[in-house]
Amino acid sequence: LGTGPLAGRHVIVTSGPTHEPIDPVRYIANRSSGAQGAAIAAALRDLGARVSFVTGPATVPAPDGVTVIPVETAAQMRAAVEAALPADAAVMAAAVADWRVENGSDQKIKKTGALPVLHMAENPDILAWISRDARRPRLVVGFAAETQDVTAHATAKRARKGCDWIVANDVSPATGIMGGSHNTVTLITGTGPEDWPRMDKHAVAARLAARIAEAIA
Ligand code: C5P
Numbered sequence: 001l002g003t004g005p006l007a008g009r010h011v012i013v014t015s016g017p018t019h020e021p022i023d024p025v026r027y028i029a030n031r032s033s034g035a036q037g038a039a040i041a042a043a044l045r046d047l048g049a050r051v052s053f054v055t056g057p058a059t060v061p062a063p064d065g066v067t068v069i070p071v072e073t074a075a076q077m078r079a080a081v082e083a084a085l086p087a088d089a090a091v092m093a094a095a096v097a098d099w100r101v102e103n104g105s106d107q108k109i110k111k112t113g114a115l116p117v118l119h120m121a122e123n124p125d126i127l128a129w130i131s132r133d134a135r136r137p138r139l140v141v142g143f144a145a146e147t148q149d150v151t152a153h154a155t156a157k158r159a160r161k162g163c164d165w166i167v168a169n170d171v172s173p174a175t176g177i178m179g180g181s182h183n184t185v186t187l188i189t190g191t192g193p194e195d196w197p198r199m200d201k202h203a204v205a206a207r208l209a210a211r212i213a214e215a216i217a
Contacts, residue, residue, distance in 0.1 A: 003048050004213075006217065008050075009050065009217070011051050011089045011091065012084045015038055016058030016094055017030045017058070023109045040093055042066070051065075055068065055094075056095075074124060078129065089139040089216050090130055090139075091212070092127040092142050103119045125161070131163045142161050142165070150168050150170050167188075182201065184199075
């Protein structure tokens with residue numbers, strides 16, 4: 001059994017991108033590396049938590065010492081999160097695809113001359129769902145990647161999603177955050193925004209895990 005302030009606590013962490021299939025060989029994806037989510041899972045583990053790590057196809061490896069639940073699509077991610085409940089906290093760090101292809105093909109689409117037309121459907125919002133579910137963890141933390149007015153947009157997102165905290169960051173290309181090693185975040189809680197200094201993603205994860213430990217220990 002683990003020791004540390006989160007010993008006996010169960011935390012679900014989502015991480016990485018999702019892949020939404022077009023046909024058996026093609027998919028729609030995004031540029032999330034999964035680095036911040038993996039670092040958060042490791043930091044929670046280091047504080048003694050039992051971690052269910054629900055991860056899309058990330059480019060960084062999953063940490064040791066956590067229960068890895070690999071998924072591909074947003075629908076699979078939602079089902080995996082539901083299956084992992086109950087939990088004391090949930091940290092939704094995944095870059096979930098907003099849309100899936102509704103008219104995907106079971107067979108590879110052939111080049112016939114006519115261009116394929118993809119019809120999109122909206123994916124389930126896992127963060128909004130878990131925040132309002134009857135089995136809601138005591139603490140639900142979401143992320144907000146913004147390119148302008150970070151604090152204002154993230155504060156609105158916190159209310160809209162119904163989560164407790166939002167970890168907001170500026171992902172304008174000039175910041176190098178997406179796929180980079182460092183992150184500059186603002187933590188939005190019920191008492192307002194807190195600007196954290198620029199730190200590497202492991203330091204952001206350690207600081208967030210310590211705050212989570214204070215909140216649910
Ligand atoms: O709405 P937006 O995608 O900006 O919200 C980001 C936050 O919501 C992240 O915490 C992300 O993991 C979560 N999210 C989710 N399911 C979705 C879309 C976003 O859990 N379908």
